[in-house]
Amino acid sequence: MNSLSTSVAVSDASDDGAREGGRAGERSAFLRLDVPLLLLVSAIVLLGLIMVTSASVTVAARESGNAFIYLERQLVLVGAGLALAAMVFAVPISVVERLALPLLIAAGAMLLVVLIPGLGHAVNGSRRWLRLPGVNFQVSEAARVLTLVYIAQYCVRFEAALRSGVAGLARPLGLLALLALLLILEPDLGAATVLFITGFGVLFIAGAQLRWVVVTVLAASGALSMLVLFSGYRLRRLTAFLDPWADPYNSGFQLTQSLIAIGRGEWFGVGLGASVQKLFYLPEAHNDFLFAVLAEELGLVGVVLTLGLFLALAWRVFALARRANDAGLKFHAYLAAGFGLWLLVQAFVNIGVNMGVLPTKGLTLPLMSYGRSSLIVTLGWLGLILRVHHEVTGGARERARGRYP
16 A cells, blocks of 8 residues: 555656646747748848848938938838737737738728828829828738738638639639739739739639639739730830830830849859949839849859748748648648748749849839838738747647647
């Protein structure tokens, strides 16, 4: 009896210790962050800070007398983006899913409000911004994220209809077309194209049938072609893109200067800070055409490094989406897939524009270009992706402990 009592006591003590250790482990794992993803984002943002400083130093000195004013502003934007990411991370994904429809309505409202004279702020002929205290906010950046949240929820709720035929695909595509039309009215054809491609990509990943995908791609291509053919300024942009050297001092000026910058970079670049094209030759050198300055100063090596960072980040996010899908968390999976697709599409478009592969679209290079709304919203969206990782990882641990199937 004594030996039995002793063994029971030891067993109870072991169980108590295991429970205490489990609770301590849960407390230590309360904040489950994707460290490789954070390192990749940090590397891209840091490289962006360096290149924004280099590309803007001359313009900043002329405009304000402070050569580092754009660096200071970009640091403030990074801080604001990180604060937004922390707030978004604190919101459970289940809450985001329940709010998908109100968020979509908010996205549509913003895109409508910005078109109203007196409310929407026009810059260079485009009405894309809302004037907020101390800053102009580009509503398309936030509207894109809110729309893709709804598309992800639609894919979960109507998965059977989406997989069964054209009716399940037509409804979200109609929604995307309507929001894209509002963007085109600003006009912002680049943002409309990226939104439609990304949303369509999420629907395809969710199970849309291939034959309807092909039909939709052909229809969208035809619609975009008509928009270009019946719009004078878009047609001029397309003509300049096809042969920028035909008018290198007018319609082709920006692209020819970008191509000169990229060509000067060769293998190893002219050296950090030694770009010539940023000296008032290349417009928007610290913004839309930051990649051209990077190619000039860091050469092919810098270009390959930049592309590698973006591809690695996208791969990491897609791997998270697959883990979420394997765990049965489909909404989580579609959110992550949407971010990965958007990152690749917008980076491809920006780099393609800089290299003369695509017409000028006015889109920033994600996490790198100087851009208030773009940088803040992208970092906030990363907070949502980190929340997906937090919940997917936590769910895997719970299943491993046998707490739920």
